[in-house]
Amino acid sequence: xxxxxxxxxxxxxxxxxxxxxxxxxxxxxxxxxxxxxxxxxxxxxxxxxxxxxxxxxxxxxxxxxxxxxxxxxxxxxxxxxxxxxxxxxxxxxxxxxxxxxxxxxxxxxxxxxxxxxxxxxxxxxxxxxxxxxxxxxxxxxxxxxxxxxxxxxxxxxxxxxxxxxxxxxxxxxxxxxxxxxxxxxxxxxxxxxxxxxxxxxxxxxxxxxxxxxxxxxxxxxxxxxxxxxxxxxxxxxxxxxxxxxxxxxxxxxxxxxxxxxxxxxxxxxxxxxxxxxxxxxxxxxxxxxxxxxxxxxxxxxxxxxxxxxxxxxxxxxxxxxxxxxxxxxxxxxxxxxxxxxxxxxxxxxxxxxxxxxxxxxxxxxxxxxxxxxxxxxxxxxxxxxxxxxxxxxxxxxxxxxxxxxxxxxxxxxxxxxxxxxxxxxxxxxxxxxxxxxxxxx
Amino acid sequence: xxxxxxxxxxxxxxxxxxxxxxxxxxxxxxxxxxxxxxxxxxxxxxxxxxxxxxxxxxxxxxxxxxxxxxxxxxxxxxxxxxxxxxxxxxxxxxxxxxxxxxxxxxxxxxxxxxxxxxxxxxxxxxxxxxxxxxxxxxxxxxxxxxxxxxxxxxxxxxxxxxxxxxxxxxxxxxxxxxxxxxxxxxxxxxxxxxxxxxxxxxxxxxxxxxxxxxxxxxxxxxxxxxxxxxxxxxxxxxxxxxxxxxxxxxxxxxxxxxxxxxxxxxxxxxxxxxxxxxxxxxxxxxxxxxxxxxxxxxxxxxxxxxxxxx
Numbered sequence: 001x002x003x004x005x006x007x008x009x010x011x012x013x014x015x016x017x018x019x020x021x022x023x024x025x026x027x028x029x030x031x032x033x034x035x036x037x038x039x040x041x042x043x044x045x046x047x048x049x050x051x052x053x054x055x056x057x058x059x060x061x062x063x064x065x066x067x068x069x070x071x072x073x074x075x076x077x078x079x080x081x082x083x084x085x086x087x088x089x090x091x092x093x094x095x096x097x098x099x100x101x102x103x104x105x106x107x108x109x110x111x112x113x114x115x116x117x118x119x120x121x122x123x124x125x126x127x128x129x130x131x132x133x134x135x136x137x138x139x140x141x142x143x144x145x146x147x148x149x150x151x152x153x154x155x156x157x158x159x160x161x162x163x164x165x166x167x168x169x170x171x172x173x174x175x176x177x178x179x180x181x182x183x184x185x186x187x188x189x190x191x192x193x194x195x196x197x198x199x200x201x202x203x204x205x206x207x208x209x210x211x212x213x214x215x216x217x218x219x220x221x222x223x224x225x226x227x228x229x230x231x232x233x234x235x236x237x238x239x240x241x242x243x244x245x246x247x248x249x250x251x252x253x254x255x256x257x258x259x260x261x262x263x264x265x266x267x268x269x270x271x272x273x274x275x276x277x278x279x280x281x282x283x284x285x286x287x288x289x290x291x292x293x294x295x296x297x298x299x300x301x302x303x304x305x306x307x308x309x310x311x312x313x314x315x316x317x318x319x320x321x322x323x324x325x326x327x328x329x330x331x332x333x334x335x336x337x338x339x340x341x342x343x344x345x346x347x348x349x350x351x352x353x354x355x356x357x358x359x360x361x362x363x364x365x366x367x368x369x370x371x372x373x374x375x376x377x378x379x380x381x382x383x384x385x386x387x388x389x390x391x392x393x394x395x396x397x398x399x400x401x402x403x404x405x406x407x408x409x410x411x412x413x414x415x416x417x418x419x420x421x422x423x424x425x426x427x428x429x430x431x432x433x434x435x436x437x438x439x440x441x
Numbered sequence: 442x443x444x445x446x447x448x449x450x451x452x453x454x455x456x457x458x459x460x461x462x463x464x465x466x467x468x469x470x471x472x473x474x475x476x477x478x479x480x481x482x483x484x485x486x487x488x489x490x491x492x493x494x495x496x497x498x499x500x501x502x503x504x505x506x507x508x509x510x511x512x513x514x515x516x517x518x519x520x521x522x523x524x525x526x527x528x529x530x531x532x533x534x535x536x537x538x539x540x541x542x543x544x545x546x547x548x549x550x551x552x553x554x555x556x557x558x559x560x561x562x563x564x565x566x567x568x569x570x571x572x573x574x575x576x577x578x579x580x581x582x583x584x585x586x587x588x589x590x591x592x593x594x595x596x597x598x599x600x601x602x603x604x605x606x607x608x609x610x611x612x613x614x615x616x617x618x619x620x621x622x623x624x625x626x627x628x629x630x631x632x633x634x635x636x637x638x639x640x641x642x643x644x645x646x647x648x649x650x651x652x653x654x655x656x657x658x659x660x661x662x663x664x665x666x667x668x669x670x671x672x673x674x675x676x677x678x679x680x681x682x683x684x685x686x687x688x689x690x691x692x693x694x695x696x697x698x699x700x701x702x703x704x705x706x707x708x709x710x711x712x713x714x715x716x717x718x719x720x721x722x723x724x725x726x727x728x729x730x731x732x733x734x735x736x737x738x739x740x741x742x743x744x745x746x747x748x749x750x751x
Binding site: 224 | 531532550551572573574576607610636637
């Protein structure tokens with residue numbers, strides 16, 4: 001665990017986007033507008049005013065040279081833990097949104113396992129107030145049950161009215177099938193998805209990693225893949241029974257993906273997401289006993305990872321989401337079984353997509369559009385930003401050729417818990433634009 | 442010849458040469474233990490801290506004796522009544538102790554990888570005295586030394602490890618050590634106590650003890666803990682004894698005597714019957730004696746000592 005160099009002194013922040021701004025010669029990708037071509041985009045007062053084949057001969061404003069970059073409608077992370085309110089030592093709404101912007105995201109959905117949890121309108125209002133002036137759009141996900149206890153439904157109608165975009169007890173499994181049934185049924189009235197943390201906790205209590213060869217070898221009690229799969233099977237059946245919308249958070253095993261594939265083939269409203277760490281690493285990484293390889297769901301077997309790659313390729317997996325889970329150094333710098341689950345991911349997500357999926361040709365730029373821009377917003381019923389004249393500029397500019405190492409880069413998260421510190425990555429976010437603001441990475 | 446490894450974290454991380462060196466050196470130290478004066482000045486001026494985060498009697502005493510017989514200064518630390526109770530982290534505890542200028546840390550901890558964690562953070566040499574269900578390398582080594590007392594070579598030696606394989610650091614260290622020396626290892630126990638994909642390590646799996654007995658030269662019998670029954674992994678100690686307990690009656694099916702080993706403490710009448718534990722083929726007490734010699738050898742070699750043939 002070598003610490004990431006933090007530069008607390010030099011503090012990038014969100015800046016006002018200049019009134020006249022030109023992104024010159026970037027490859028623009030917006031599948032909804034059928035754009036995948038070299039373009040120059042003129043932005044005035046935060047609005048896209050023209051999209052040109054060639055840059056204008058004269059431009060009286062700031063120019064961003066988009067050579068070797070891609071410009072997408074803003075990336076969206078539908079699975080972030082912001083830790084505020086409650087654990088501001090680990091992350092705040094502001095630091096989390098800076099980390100998101102630094103990683104190329106212009107929007108995110110934050111999970112309700114805060115303290116107090118997002119199970120009442122006041123917390124939603126607090127998050128909205130705290131994030132109003134930030135570049136990154138912050139959309140709260142509300143708890144399914146009161147205090148995330150898995151017993152009684154939270155006031156879902158009120159929460160949706162206040163601005164919740166989905167419901168989830170993420171971080172805790174919803175063990176009671178009756179409660180899950182009622183959640184799917186009740187949420188149907190608002191057209192929102194139930195985001196499921198799929199884990200039979202009877203099978204995972206006091207376990208620390210994926211159960212398989214490496215758990216055997218390392219003597220770490222293992223969480224079996226089937227603990228996730230039985231719950232997904234159950235919840236797919238409940239989705240069919242209720243007609244609700246069900247989204248599987250951080251899917252991680254071969255059989256889980258197969259279950260979602262079959263559910264989709266039957267026409268059910270079932271979607272799923274995968275994290276960059278699950279498509280990049282396997283349980284072999286735990287051999288280092290680095291506590292930044294400890295997360296839930298755990299890093300799975302090489303065979304599961306292969307199935308994840310197939311699922312991303314064939315569209316069974318709809319979304320790439322980070323499960324950004326900040327933890328303090330004090331909590332993570334300890335023996336393996338005592339460390340909390342989870343790693344940060346906002347600032348390395350694009351680099352991992354680029355390095356692991358895009359470069360080797362596993363996915364195309366149009367797949368990136370669906371996994372990072374379109375599908376997450378679609379699942380949360382949010383408007384999809386477009387690269388279109390007259391639209392507000394909500395853009396992500398990234399490249400896929402910049403080589404870097406997280407250890408040597410600036411990081412804006414308040415936490416350091418990543419296993420990718422010394423990874424050589426290819427591809428970096430350059431800048432994001434949203435709400436009349438710009439952030440340069 | 443000196444040892445290549447800087448720490449003793451597990452037998453997985455030692456190569457065959459280092460294992461052979463430790464086994465040979467152990468034999469020399471074993472001889473010292475039979476002298477009327479059992480103390481040598483080898484580690485005079487060196488300090489060893491025994492950090493025991495889990496209760497242990499025999500391993501701790503065995504390390505302490507090994508340290509004393511090598512004339513090292515040793516200090517004991519146990520979780521009870523220590524700063525750990527006051528909320529100090531493992532790392533702070535270890536760093537504080539190291540700041541008192543010590544040379545070795547012997548650590549017993551419930552978390553797999555705890556010794557590796559300290560080895561990364563400290564300057565001292567680290568010896569793993571058991572990390573959760575991961576490894577217990579000095580136990581693996583003393584088991585191997587004891588096997589060589591009875592059997593001339595590991596090559597094709599057939600060793601059966603019986604019992605709760607899933608929760609056993611002893612099993613894992615035996616497996617790594619024995620396979621490196623080309624022994625043949627079979628693990629045997631109820632299916633709920635055999636961890637998944639263990640075959641990939643290169644061992645055979647067997648669920649029928651009566652099938653195993655005629656096919657082994659050594660049985661290493663592990664302790665069965667009542668808490669495994671309580672967590673639903675097998676129905677009762679009685680049923681365990683009836684299906685997996687090593688009894689004289691069962692051993693009579695063997696065509697030749699089997700060396701009986703057990704890391705202790707033994708549950709008489711559960712995993713092993715008294716007549717087997719006390720039989721002439723039982724080397725359980727030799728294991729204990731060899732344990733002190735192995736730990737002397739490990740301390741000596743990690744301090745940079747060379748093997749001297751006498």
